Amino acid sequence: MSxxxxxxxxxxxxxxxxxxxxxxxxAATATAxxxxxxxxxxSAAMVAAAASAHTxxxxxxxxxxxxxRHVLVNxxxxxxxxxxxxxxxxxxGSKAAFVDGHGDLIxxxxxxxxRVTVAxxxxxxxxxxxxxxVTAADRANHIxxxxxxxxxxxxxxxxxxxxxxxxxxxxxxxKISLNGDPGDGNVPQTxxxxxxxxxxxxxxxxxxxxxxxxxxxxxxxxxxxxxxxxGSEPALSPDNEEVVFVRSVHGHDHLFVEDFGGSTxxxxxxxxxxxxxxxxxxxxxxxxxxxxRAPTGTYTITKTAHGFGKPVKVSSHTGLPAYRG
Numbered sequence: 001m002s003x004x005x006x007x008x009x010x011x012x013x014x015x016x017x018x019x020x021x022x023x024x025x026x027a028a029t030a031t032a033x034x035x036x037x038x039x040x041x042x043s044a045a046m047v048a049a050a051a052s053a054h055t056x057x058x059x060x061x062x063x064x065x066x067x068x069r070h071v072l073v074n075x076x077x078x079x080x081x082x083x084x085x086x087x088x089x090x091x092x093g094s095k096a097a098f099v100d101g102h103g104d105l106i107x108x109x110x111x112x113x114x115r116v117t118v119a120x121x122x123x124x125x126x127x128x129x130x131x132x133x134v135t136a137a138d139r140a141n142h143i144x145x146x147x148x149x150x151x152x153x154x155x156x157x158x159x160x161x162x163x164x165x166x167x168x169x170x171x172x173x174x175k176i177s178l179n180g181d182p183g184d185g186n187v188p189q190t191x192x193x194x195x196x197x198x199x200x201x202x203x204x205x206x207x208x209x210x211x212x213x214x215x216x217x218x219x220x221x222x223x224x225x226x227x228x229x230x231g232s233e234p235a236l237s238p239d240n241e242e243v244v245f246v247r248s249v250h251g252h253d254h255l256f257v258e259d260f261g262g263s264t265x266x267x268x269x270x271x272x273x274x275x276x277x278x279x280x281x282x283x284x285x286x287x288x289x290x291x292x293r294a295p296t297g298t299y300t301i302t303k304t305a306h307g308f309g310k311p312v313k314v315s316s317h318t319g320l321p322a323y324r325g
Contacts, residue, residue, distance in 0.1 A: 058314050059284065059323075062291055063087060064298055065098065066319030073110070073324065075315065080112025086320060090132045090147075090166070091285075093325025097130045097149055097166065105130060105149060105173075107166060110324065118149060118168045126154040132166065133197040133204070133219070143220070146202055150176060152193040161192050161206060178217060179224045187215060187226060198236025198283070205234040205243050214245050229258055229267055233280055237287045244270075244281045244290050253277040255292060255301070257308075270301060270308040278311070284323050291321040 058075040065087035070077045083101030090097070093110065100106050103121035108114060121127055130151040137145040150163045153173070162173040180187045191210040197203065202219040205228070214234045217225035228234075231245035241261045246253045247269075255271045255278050270290070271278050278299070281292040289302045291314070298315040301308045 059289065059291070059300060061093065061285070061324045062298075062300075062314065063089070063322050063324050064315060064317050064319040065322070066317070069112075071112070072315065072317050072319070078111055080108065082106070082112070082115065084112075086129045087322055088130050088132060089322055089324045091134050091325070095166070096324075097132060099127050099130065099151075103127055105151065105164065107149075117170055118166060119164045119171050119173050124156070128152045128154075129194050129196075131195050131197045131204070133163070133202045134166075135200055135202045135220075146219075150195045150197060150204060152195060152206075158190045159193050159209070160190055161195055176217075177223060178215075181224050181226045194233050196235045198238055199240030201240060203236060203240055205236045205245075207232045207234060207245075214243065216243070229256075231256060235282050235290075237283050238285055239287055242287070244283065246279055246281065249274070253279050255281050255290065257290075268307070271311060273310070280320055282321050282323060285325060291323070293318060293321060 060074060062074070064072040065084050067083065067085050069080050069083055071080055071084055071087060085099040087096055087098045089095070095107050096110060097105065097107050097118070103126065104117050105119040105127060107116050107118050128151065130149045133146050133148040133150055135146045137143065147166045148163050149166045150161060153160055153162045161176040161178070163176050164171045164173040178187050178189055178192070188208045188210060192206050192208050192215070195204050195206040204217045204219065205214055206217070207214055211227070212230055212232070213227045214229055214231045215225055215227050217223070228243065229245070231247045234243050234245040236243050242257050242259050244255055244257050247256050249269065252274050254269050254274045256267055257270050258265055258267045276295050279293045281290050283290055289300050291298060291300045294311070295318070296316070297313055297318055298321050299311040299313050301311050
């Protein structure tokens, strides 16, 4: 059975999801400004033109990290006291995980305080894109609760997925097992990157840079998976029913969504009018909105009765978007 078909037939139950923390502070505003100069020229300016030209409210809980020590949270800049790369939040929004300037995997409070080195980079490796795997215990199936960090590690030129307990202090990461579904053949063990975990079951999606495909891994009962579709930079929706990913169309990166919910698996371009590169998508906690990066800033698209609406610019700040809680 394929990874996609198995997702529709598996019967699983879990305890409730972790409660969301209340986010403090009023949402800030950002104005859509056309790009100036160069050849980002037409394309970037057209992105801005396609989005709202009015002052808009930064979605509550949206954060943007850009590789500096400052993280934009609800439109406000917070100094984390250290370099922050590839910031990700646990489901409750109570902890942040990121890679610091030394290449170490760090967990901190939402303001960057109380930093703990979950795993120290041994040197000669490049770690990136941590994602939280948080699940409740399932006593009926004898599955313990999970609170892990999964990330990409480039080691001696080969990229693999590794994991470590999020509560570790100088823990030792281990390689994530990747097994193909019966009849689907083996899945690639290297050149895997950009992991993202979603939902209550610990399932993950990731990209393989060699095959150019998005893969899914079920970490609930079978710990198996397989290829879904051509694409990169995937993110799994909170309900485990959809995956958003990037695919090139006529020279620009568009966002596509594959829906697992029905009897057929529909793959749809949700940014068909893109005239610039849309990258690094992420889902809001309620699964209604996708935030993403564009040359002129950070944008969102939101579900409507007929699919997804048009891109709206929510910040002139460019970086990796993520939702806190």
